[in-house]
Amino acid sequence: MSMQKAKELIYMTRDEASKAVEEFPVAILPIGATEQHGHHLPLGVDIFLAEGISQKLSERTGAILLPSMPFGYSWVWRDIPGTISLQQHHVEAVIKDVAYSVARYGVKMLVLVNGHDANNTSMKYAARELMDELDIPVIYLFYPNLNEIMEEHCETPSWHGMVHACEFETSLMLALKPELVDMSKAVSEYPCKPMLYGKSTISLGDLSKSGVYGDATKASKEKGEKMLKIFVDEMEQLIQEAYKGVCSQ
Template sequence: MGSAKEIIKMNRDEVATAIEEFPVAILPLGATEQHGHHMPLGVDIYLAEAMSRRLSERTGALMLPAMPFGYSWVWRDIPGTVSIQQHHVESIIKDVAHSVSRYGVKLLVLVNGHDSNKTSMKYAARELMDELDMPVIYMFYPNLEQIRSEICESPTWHGMVHACEFETSLMLAVKPELVNMEKAVKEYPEKPSLYGKSTISLGDLSKSGIYGDATLASKEKGEEMLEKYLDLMEALVAEAYDECNKE
């Protein structure tokens, strides 16, 4: 396993050499939004960066700077939140793809840390298929629930993970200095019948900003989950790259 190839720390010659060796780039996608009183607003950025860095170490792919903003409308009234429109997220992904394709990257890998980016990733990848001769694959914790349920003790809030045992454990593994477990709580808000069918949003439901039980989080759980997700991600990158070379 080598060191991560972060392009912001490399010069142009080093980037060119890395592309000749393995023409794959990773784009971490995050968001700036609340994650309870026990964690920073940059959780989705830190987690996307950590997964991307480790994936770069494993594969030799280039790691691009993380996208710090996503569609965070539900938290828009909480201090610190920055929300951009969903189609802007899609446009940024597409612009990045067009940029890296110009100098030899053959595969773009989107590593996402923010649930609401999933739609933008899917539609950007579909549009890029018709625009570029460079495939795009996108990942948000592959087999998320299977791995989460094997390691975490608490259930999700209706299948969603936010500032809970899951994300808190991952943060304890990658940025423990930014997690204050003394402020971690358990909260499963009541789900209104119109939730998902109206503008009732997550920001209207939870008092703590937590959906689940953050008190059960641990660094050990986070590390174990990260390794399992990275094993899957590494295999998916290898499969996608092999497909590129068949064409």
């Protein structure tokens, strides 16, 4: 579809919202988190990335852009100042409430665009429960083909497959919100992984001194822009593919 201005719900009147639903009955919910991302990035990284991608998807597809969900499941950072963490089942409940809300006035499909890995479980189970409870499909997106894209565009490896305040996230922030990035404070840190990590309550908050998991010093705006375009292209295709199923019903 041709580019247009993002259809941001919070700036609409009730009449404009009604018209937007009639034009393309799909809503996008950006889901983020408020948690530490090292000394060089703000607490809202996951919000800014999910929201930035969602805005571009709204511009391309005409889908309604819902207000961003600013809190996620951030248990591992709970002792670091600034963290706001919801319980996992509360994240799931909010997603479901949003779906029930938009379905009442004609939205036919909900798209979840996530910027925070720990929210993926909540998205998956909310979508499954909604399939059995409500006649509205939900698709949930989190950096499609992430590992392949990182391998191609990032110089440094991830920390055991995880992305957090690293070259990847810092590059995306440089592409979307460069004014919020302080590269003079970027560091590289690959903490040792305890044997019981992932099998006990040992958490990320206990492992990294800087809060970085990877090498943030290698980040660049150019890398971020390239990866961002790939993600948005892929997500747009996924939205259009999912919407074909809605139209065929």
